[in-house]
Amino acid sequence: MRLKGNAYFLILLIIVLGGMLAMSLRMDYLSSKLLPLMIGGVTLLLVLIGLVKELTGQGAPVPAEASHGHDGHSQPGLRAHLKVTAWVLGLALGIFLVGFLPASFIFIPSYMKRHRMSWLTTMVSAVLTTGLIYIVFELVLNLELYRGLLPY
């Protein structure tokens, strides 16, 4: 039997909820574990029912919003999601290594040039966004944005 995406998602939920229930059982006080056990137990039961329905083909059809993009075209597959996820993770990794401002300044032009935007649009967007982040968060809100692991 070939499992669909929703079935994998439900299996993941079973693992997470099962883990949380196991941890709840080991808590010292009844008042600490009562609600996690009650709510977690009911949710786990619902997930199991959902999985059985999914496996037996009785699952609810995926809604139009989920199966179609906002442009009305059918939703792309895992490959397209992975590509975009890689960009997002790249930005997060960049922030982790060099901090917010340099990472944003590198990420914005890289993404836009990869998608064939003009140099002018690319550079203006990068400078304006990075500048805006610096002014709003560092100067106005007086926050120290994450500087990253690498010294520079």
Added chain:
Amino acid sequence: MVIDGLMQALQYLENPYAWLMIITGVVFGLVFGIIPGLGGLQATALLLPFIFVMKPEHGLPLLMAISSVGFTGGSMTAILINVPGTGPNAATMFDGFPMAQKGQAGRAIGAALGSSAFGGTLSGLLALAMIPLVIPMVMAIGTGDMVFIILVGLSFIGILGGHSKIKGLISGGLGLMISFMGFQALTGIARFTFNSNYLYDGFGLVPVSVGLFAIPEMITLAISGGAIAKTGVVIRGLRDVAEGVRDVFRHWSIWLRSSVLGYIIGIVPGVGAEVATFVAYGQAKQTSKDPSRFGTGVVEGVIAPESANNAKEGGALLTTLALGIPGSAIMAMIIGAMYMLGITPGPEMLTTRLPLAINLMMVIIIANILGAGIAFLFASRLAKVAFVPGTVLVPIVMSVVLVAAFVHSESYNDIIVALVFGGLGVAMRRFGYSRPALFLGYVLGYLFENYFFIALGMGGPWFFVRPISLSLVGVLIILLFYNNIKSLVLGRKGAAMES
């Protein structure tokens, strides 16, 4: 009490900073509303970090203003390019785009702006008028009743707002489980923290909200590729737009009926603005002398949905403030912002915090008028926002989203949390789960547990044997087993008829 509250609420508006916040919210709401795929929800998630440093009478109106005009902006793209800026603007496309194709784009936009402004204003006034009626009802609610009000609210949002009952309930349950992470106030025990100091306070509101609502929309926008709007119809001049506004007065009965419908639907938690707009469109069509004209580009088909979607906000705000049960995802974020500012939504809002509650209702009126005014003056320029390519928006918004997430506790862990919830949001969106229900469970979980143990301590295990609690249990049972009850009743009727 209400008059005093009104006077104090008016005093809040004497401060120019309050006006600056409202105008900022209106502009953000309009611009995000115009961009298809984004909306007031994403704008609210992005602005949440700024609320930390504001007073409640400034921060909450900012969010309320965004929520009030998000649909106003969305109507413009529905009319001009046949792509709804936000989901609830979909019904506007039926007649808005055909009008634009007939060369009446300005008139359609004018009708949309006029009905949005007047619908929103009426709903704000209705919410204000309802306060004296709601206060005695709210005062009768006990702690035990609040446990069931939260459960009913969660079930409403999960079941009515989603596409599948079971998926909605799973989402709400997951949200509650997530809310149990961190120190439990009652016992001081750390739950599900994995000995991490960061998790002792649970997941932060801002990383969770941007993760659930902003990151999935950005990923969808990135996947869909280039410009959302490639071709569109232009607006010729303000005269056409003014003609559309006059149409609202000509068809005042449609506007009034749709606005009242939207307001009533808004009161019920979980019934989205989409329902309000389609119901309003349906009633306008059914009561028309010639229903066959609908869908061919008639102005009544624009007035009905646009009145309803803005009018919904007043009803949703009343439920949010009076019971602490948000009527929509954006209201759940406003509740989250209230917690951040040390305010507990619910009965307190209509007693000790009444001026703030009245202020928020007044903001609905002001924001709707301001939003329509700004959109009226800059209609053609604002519409161009929809033509900004996704490849420009995605990297810019994504950078800002991650900075916004970081602001919560100024830790890199916030970014990890935002990404994890982003992944969860993508999966939930793809498989049809209810993100608002999860978010609501997460926001209300703390309150639910507190009320539960207080009620248990005060009334013992039978704390729910009270008229209000039992009525709510009844509502919950009907909500959960409506189909079973219906088939049981119909089956008996059928058997009786056969015999």
